[in-house]
Amino acid sequence: MSGFADVVFNMNNLTATIRMATPIALAAMGGAFSERSGVVNIGLEGMMLAGAFCGVLGSHFTGSPWLGVLLAVVGGGLVGAVLAVFAIRLKADHVVTGVGINILASGATTWLMQVIWKRKGATDLVAGLGTWSVPGLRDIPMLGTVLGMHSPLVYISLILIVLGWVLMFRTPLGLRIRMTGEHPEAADTVGINVRAVQYFCVILSGCLAGLGGAYLSLAQLNWFSKDMSAGRGYMALAACIFGGWNPIGGLGASFLFSFTDAIQMRMQTAQIPLPVEIIQMIPYLLTILILAGAVVRSRPPAALGKHYEAGQAR
Amino acid sequence: MYAVRMENITKCFGNVVANDGVRFAALPGEIHCLLGENGAGKSTLMRILFGLYRADSGSIYVNEQLANIAGPRDAISLGIGMVHQHFMLAERLTVAENIVAGCEPRRNGLLDYDRARRQIREVSERYGLAVDPNAVIEEISVGQQQRVEIIKALMRGARVLILDEPTAVLTPPEVDELFAVMRALRESGTTIVFITHKLKETMEISDRVTVLRDGKTIGTIDTSDATPDSLVEMMVGRSLPVHDDQRMPPGEVVLLELKDVSVAGRKGSRARLDGVSLAVRSGEVLGIAGVDGNGQLELEEVVTGLRRPSKGRIMLIGKDVTGLDTGRIKDRGVAYIPSDRLKRGMVDSLSLARNSVLGVHRCADFSRRGALLENAVREHAQTIVAKYDVRAESIDQPMGSLSGGNQQKMLVGRELARPHSIVIAAQPTRGLDVGATHYIREQILSSRNTGKAVLLISAELDEVLELSDRIAVIYEGRIVDVRPASQFTERELGLLMTGQRNEV
Numbered sequence: 001m002s003g004f005a006d007v008v009f010n011m012n013n014l015t016a017t018i019r020m021a022t023p024i025a026l027a028a029m030g031g032a033f034s035e036r037s038g039v040v041n042i043g044l045e046g047m048m049l050a051g052a053f054c055g056v057l058g059s060h061f062t063g064s065p066w067l068g069v070l071l072a073v074v075g076g077g078l079v080g081a082v083l084a085v086f087a088i089r090l091k092a093d094h095v096v097t098g099v100g101i102n103i104l105a106s107g108a109t110t111w112l113m114q115v116i117w118k119r120k121g122a123t124d125l126v127a128g129l130g131t132w133s134v135p136g137l138r139d140i141p142m143l144g145t146v147l148g149m150h151s152p153l154v155y156i157s158l159i160l161i162v163l164g165w166v167l168m169f170r171t172p173l174g175l176r177i178r179m180t181g182e183h184p185e186a187a188d189t190v191g192i193n194v195r196a197v198q199y200f201c202v203i204l205s206g207c208l209a210g211l212g213g214a215y216l217s218l219a220q221l222n223w224f225s226k227d228m229s230a231g232r233g234y235m236a237l238a239a240c241i242f243g244g245w246n247p248i249g250g251l252g253a254s255f256l257f258s259f260t261d262a263i264q265m266r267m268q269t270a271q272i273p274l275p276v277e278i279i280q281m282i283p284y285l286l287t288i289l290i291l292a293g294a295v296v297r298s299r300p301p302a303a304l305g306k307h308y309e310a311g312q313a314r
Numbered sequence: 315m316y317a318v319r320m321e322n323i324t325k326c327f328g329n330v331v332a333n334d335g336v337r338f339a340a341l342p343g344e345i346h347c348l349l350g351e352n353g354a355g356k357s358t359l360m361r362i363l364f365g366l367y368r369a370d371s372g373s374i375y376v377n378e379q380l381a382n383i384a385g386p387r388d389a390i391s392l393g394i395g396m397v398h399q400h401f402m403l404a405e406r407l408t409v410a411e412n413i414v415a416g417c418e419p420r421r422n423g424l425l426d427y428d429r430a431r432r433q434i435r436e437v438s439e440r441y442g443l444a445v446d447p448n449a450v451i452e453e454i455s456v457g458q459q460q461r462v463e464i465i466k467a468l469m470r471g472a473r474v475l476i477l478d479e480p481t482a483v484l485t486p487p488e489v490d491e492l493f494a495v496m497r498a499l500r501e502s503g504t505t506i507v508f509i510t511h512k513l514k515e516t517m518e519i520s521d522r523v524t525v526l527r528d529g530k531t532i533g534t535i536d537t538s539d540a541t542p543d544s545l546v547e548m549m550v551g552r553s554l555p556v557h558d559d560q561r562m563p564p565g566e567v568v569l570l571e572l573k574d575v576s577v578a579g580r581k582g583s584r585a586r587l588d589g590v591s592l593a594v595r596s597g598e599v600l601g602i603a604g605v606d607g608n609g610q611l612e613l614e615e616v617v618t619g620l621r622r623p624s625k626g627r628i629m630l631i632g633k634d635v636t637g638l639d640t641g642r643i644k645d646r647g648v649a650y651i652p653s654d655r656l657k658r659g660m661v662d663s664l665s666l667a668r669n670s671v672l673g674v675h676r677c678a679d680f681s682r683r684g685a686l687l688e689n690a691v692r693e694h695a696q697t698i699v700a701k702y703d704v705r706a707e708s709i710d711q712p713m714g715s716l717s718g719g720n721q722q723k724m725l726v727g728r729e730l731a732r733p734h735s736i737v738i739a740a741q742p743t744r745g746l747d748v749g750a751t752h753y754i755r756e757q758i759l760s761s762r763n764t765g766k767a768v769l770l771i772s773a774e775l776d777e778v779l780e781l782s783d784r785i786a787v788i789y790e791g792r793i794v795d796v797r798p799a800s801q802f803t804e805r806e807l808g809l810l811m812t813g814q815r816n817e818v
Contacts, residue, residue, distance in 0.1 A: 172418035172425050175407075179415045182404035189366065189402045190416030190466070191387035302405060 045233025051213025076210015395467025601782030
C-alpha cells in the first residue's frame, strides 16, 4: 500500500493543486461577490470561457500576453454586464439567464475561433505568461517546491483573493454588498443604491471569472480550445457555496477540489488496479458529497435570486 | 411652527386611491398618533414622507421649508427616520452592521468597527435602548430588533421619527419599555409619529391624534379631548354596536378534550407542551391566554392534527382522534381558523371561488368523478361573500388581492359553512382593523350561541376577556390556571401569563 501513499502524499500533488485551483478560486470569488449582492451567477462558466478566448485574442493580436490578460478581464466583465442587464434591469430569471450566457459563450467563442484562425478545435499558439521563479521563496525547503515556481497569475490571484476578502468584510462597500443581498429593501431605506451595488458586483464577478479564464489559456496552456473551461465555472460555483460565499473560503474549497483532481490524475498513471473511469469520477463524487453536506449547513444570502424594485413593497 | 407638514397629499396605486388630499402636521417634540383602520392610508402617507413613495400631488414642508423628497436618502438628510412594521434588518448581519450600513464610519478606507460600536453605545445609553452591537440580528428578540431600528434612525440624526405599528409585534412588558423610550425621546425634542389602529395605546401615549379613513383626513384633535368612543366613530364612521348576547347556557357535553397532552421540544430544550388537559363543552368559548410563544402554536397544531403529540390523547365528541390527519379530524366536525392564514388558510393565487371549497372540494356537493362542479363551487362562494360581507369585486379575483380583513372573513365563512360542532379559532383577528375584528368576534359568539364548542387561542388579552366563558392561562407549555372568565382580574391574568404565579 506504500504505492498508494506515494500517490496521495506527493509534493507534486500540492504543486498541481495550486496550479489547478487558481482559476477556480478566482471564479469562485466572482461568484461570491455576485451572489452576496443577490444575483445568482451560474454564468461563471461562460464568463470564464469568454475570458480564456479574449486572453488568446489579445495575445495573438498584440503579441503581449499581459494585454491578453487585460482583454480577458474586460471580456469577462462584458459578459458579466450582459447577465447584469438581464437579471437586474430586465428581471429575467437569474439561473435561466446564466445558462443562456454559458451556451452563448460556447457558441460565440467557437465561431469567432473559426473566423479568426480558420480552425475548429483549437487556435494557434500565442505568447503565454510563462512562470516566475520567486527568489527566496523557491529556496525554502518543501514550501519552495510547492510555491516557488508558478505562473505570475497564481501570485496575483492569491493577493487578489485576500484583497477581495478585505473588500467584502472590512470596507463600507462590502457591508453595502452584504446588506443588499440579505435585505435589499433595508439597503434601499438607508440610502444604499441597490442597483448600482448589484451591477458592480456582477460585472466584477465577470472580470474575476475572465481572469480565471485567462489563466487557462495563457498560463496553463498557450492557446484556446473549444469549451476549454470544461465545467470549471460550475466547480467554481460549488466552491463558492462550499466556501460560504467568502473569497478565502472559496480558495480553500478550490484547493480541496483540485487536490482530489491531482490525486486522480496521478492515480491514473500509477499502477492501481481500478478502472480509469472510476478514478476519474473521484473529484466529482467528492464534490457532490461535500456539497450535499455543505448545502445542509450553509445558508445563501437571504434575497439571492430575488428581484428588487425600489418602492415595490407596500 | 410645525416639524413636518403635509398638504393635499394624493397617491393612487392603479385604480385605488390610497391618499386623497390628505393633510397632516406634527409639532416639534410631540407624540402624534396617526390612527385609522387597515387600508386607511396611514402607512402610505408616512412612506411618502420617508421617500419610499412619491405622491402624485401635494407638498411636504419640513420645518416650514418646502421639501423635495425623492428617496429615503433625502428624507434622512432632512432628519426624518422611519421604523417599519416589518423590520428593515438583515438577519445575519450584526447589530452594528445593520445600524451603520449606508453611513459607515471609516478609517483609511476601511470600515471603522470600533467607532461604530462606540457611537451605538452612546445613543443606546442616552435613551435607554440597550443593545449589544456585536449580536447577530436573528439571535436577538423582536423587542431588541425594534430598538436597533430606532437607534438606526437616531444615529442618522432623525428629529422626526415615524413608528409604523410598533406594538404589533411586542409583548406587554416590551410595549411598556417602548413607551418609556418614546417619552424619553419626546423630552429630548424628537417628534414621534406613531401609526396604530389600537385605541388604548393612542389614549395612553399620544399628545395629539390625526384620524384617517378611506384615504382622507377626518381630523386632528388633542388626545385630552378624545374618548375611545369618539375615536372609533372617527375611524369607522359609525359607532360599533354592542355584541348581541342572546346566548344559550353552556351545555354539559364535552365536545373537545385534551388528556395530558405533551409535545417534546427539540433535543435538550424543555417540552413545548407539557401535560395539557382541557375540556371544551358545547355552547362555551374556552379562551387560551398567554404571551405569544408559550405553546399556543403547538396547541393549535396538536388539536388540528398538524402535529402528533409525543404523549397524551385528544378526544373529539368522545372519540379518540390522536394521530389522525387534519383532513380526517376536520371531517369529524371541526372548523379551523388557523393563526397563519396566508400559510395555512388559503392559496392566495387561487380565486375566491376555489378558496371557498378548499378542504371540502372532494365532497359530493362540489365534485363528481374527480372534477369540480364549477356552478356549485361558484354558488357556494357567492353565498359566503354575501353572508359574511366580503368586500370583493368578483369571486374570480385571486384571494391575495383582498385586504387582510376580507381574506379572514372569507376564510371564517368557509370554515363555518362546513358541518361542524367544534371551532378552533387561532389568532382570529390578528392584524385586522376594528371593523373586521368586531365582525369576526361576532361570528365566533354566534357560533357559540348555537351550541358549538369554541377553543379560542389568542395573544390579544382583550379578545380573550371579551369572548371567553372560561379562560385557561398558558405559560411555558403548561396550563397554569383555568377558571370562569369572570373570576380573573386583568392584573391576575397578566401576572399568570408572565409566570409570576406566586404574586397572584
